[in-house]
Amino acid sequence: MIIKFIYKKNDSISFEEALGIYNSIFYVLECDDEYLHELWKEVIDSALIYVSMRVNWNYLSREEKSEKDQLRTSYHNTFMINLKVFHKLGEQLDLDTSWRNKLGSPEDRKRWRDFAGYLICIENIKAR
Numbered sequence: 001m002i003i004k005f006i007y008k009k010n011d012s013i014s015f016e017e018a019l020g021i022y023n024s025i026f027y028v029l030e031c032d033d034e035y036l037h038e039l040w041k042e043v044i045d046s047a048l049i050y051v052s053m054r055v056n057w058n059y060l061s062r063e064e065k066s067e068k069d070q071l072r073t074s075y076h077n078t079f080m081i082n083l084k085v086f087h088k089l090g091e092q093l094d095l096d097t098s099w100r101n102k103l104g105s106p107e108d109r110k111r112w113r114d115f116a117g118y119l120i121c122i123e124n125i126k127a128r
Contacts, residue, residue, distance in 0.1 A: 011110040017102065018118035024099035028090050036093065039086040044123060046082045047116040050075040054117065079116050080106055 029040060053072050057065065084106070090097040104111045 011108060013103075013111045013114040013118070015118060018115050019122065021099045021102050021115065022119065022122050024096065024102070028095045028097070028099070031090075031093060031095055033089075033093055036086070036089055039082065039089055043079070043082045043086050044119070046075070046079040047119050050079045050113075051117050051120045054113070076109065076113060076116075080109075080112050083112070 025040075029037065050072075053068070053075050057068075057072065060068065083103075087097050087100045103115060106112065
């Protein structure tokens with residue numbers, strides 16, 4: 001089963017972990033700061049672009065992957081930068097930003113990648 005395969009990897013993040021991080025961020029978003037909410041939208045938008053590329057990655061040929069690899073990395077970097085900026089503003093507003101430590105270091109790119117996917121999944125369900 002694919003879920004068992006994913007969770008066996010040490011560098012992955014489980015749905016439960018991602019949901020916990022998301023819930024912590026949701027509390028941060030109770031703050032009325034307009035700029036904080038604008039940044040969150042940028043996080044979501046960049047996650048959506050990156051996750052769309054990741055999903056399509058499964059269906060690309062090796063040649064297509066080679067052509068789009070730098071673009072995929074750029075999308076991932078943009079998502080990570082946006083999330084870091086959101087976190088930094090949360091710190092400046094003296095909000096609970098402990099969720100960031102749970103996500104892991106930016107060097108743990110696969111955890112951040114997984115979180116982008118879970119984030120879009122959760123936002124999709126939330127939109128019902």
